[in-house]
Amino acid sequence: MKHPRFPSRAVRRTAPFLRPISVMRALTPSRIAALALAGVLASVVPHAADAQRGRFERPPANGVYATCLRQSELYSTASQNTPPIAEIQPGREMVVVDKNGQWLRVFANTDPPDTRQSDEPEFGSEAPPPISGWMLDQGIVTTNTPNGDLIVFGAADAAEQAASVPDPPPGMAEQARLLYRRVVLMFPQSHWVAEAMYRAADIRWQIQKADAATLPSAHEKQAYLREQMDENEMKAVMKYFPNTPWADDAAFDLIDNKLCGDWQGSEQCPEKETDYYLQYVHDHPNSPRAAEALYDALWRQASAGDMWAADGNAKRAQQDRDHARGILSELEQRFPDSSFTARGAEVVFKIDQGIAIYAGARE
DSSP: OOOOOHHHHHHHHHGGGSOOOOOOOOOOHHHHHHHOOTTTOOSSSHHHHHHHOOOOSSOOTTOEEEEESSOEEEBSSSOSSSOOSEEEOTTOOEEEEEEETTEEEEEEOOSOOOOOGGGSOSSOOOOOOOEEEEEESSSEEETTSTTHHHHHHHHHHHHHHHHTSSSOOTTHHHHHHHHHHHHHHHOTTSTTHHHHHHHHHHHHHHHHHHHHHTSGGGGOSSGGGSOOOOOHHHHHHHHHSTTSHHHHHHHHHHGGGGSOSOOTTOTHHHHHHHHHHHHHHHHOTTOTTHHHHHHHHHHHHHHHHHHHHHTTOHHHHHHHHHHHHHHHHHHHHHOTTOHHHHHHHHHHHHHHTTOOOSTTSOO
16 A cells, blocks of 8 residues: 555644644543443454543443544434434544434543643543433444445545645544544554554644644744653554554654754754754665655755854855765665655755755855
């Protein structure tokens, strides 16, 4: 299967348009254990599924795990003659416990989506318990639905694409994330699990990254002084699915937490960041992101050269610019058909022409 690059490209490009998700609720062992319905969950990737599970308090033992692909109204009885008691959003956790014609009796989770583990309550949780009611059997996927994993993944992908346009529908990114999480939990034997787990983590990462960029601390030079993105889900992808493109993607995203917020004229920042990207290529030589990492390193070396030149240190400027040329050679040898190689060639051309790369340096 060809490794798609849509998720990160689209979400990164449009992250400022995505609405931030709410505070994460604690996952206690009892809550996780309660969710393991008898006969529902397989055990191929049990720990990966545990990392994505929700917060049902007392799921019925004879239930079937499910989710909805469209906004669904929940009624107190199997009838639309009374106002709905709740609206269940796509991707929410549900347990189907009964069926009456075209109606399903379900327990549905309505607590807010999560954001970062550091924001969890230290003691306990205020997450509301699931609510019970009846809903029409329309757009409901259960663990028994043929090709259910493919259907839910497709709905998640469609929601992610909808979230990638300017001024997207409210909550679309969160909806995509929830649907990806349902793939992991409901269909742990599916070959889509690793990708779904990464995409859910990546959406969360990009939303947090966009939120962090709006804070005053975003301009701090030292990475530890900035708001950090929660790394737990990315590290879970790397732990449970090592040596996969998704683990490579997760490791690439983690570099964000190491970067300087604002270089503040310090050549140390781009030079250190170069090392991070080159180390990534060393550790993940077959990664789909290797060419991108090499370009990121090249651009930083070219920028550091401009900064040294502006400070009157021609020797250091030449060293960093020569380093950039060396990285371009590696790009040309390993990834001759990559657009990142073409972009690197353009940067080196500017270096040779005496054109500044770094916007903070004078030509």
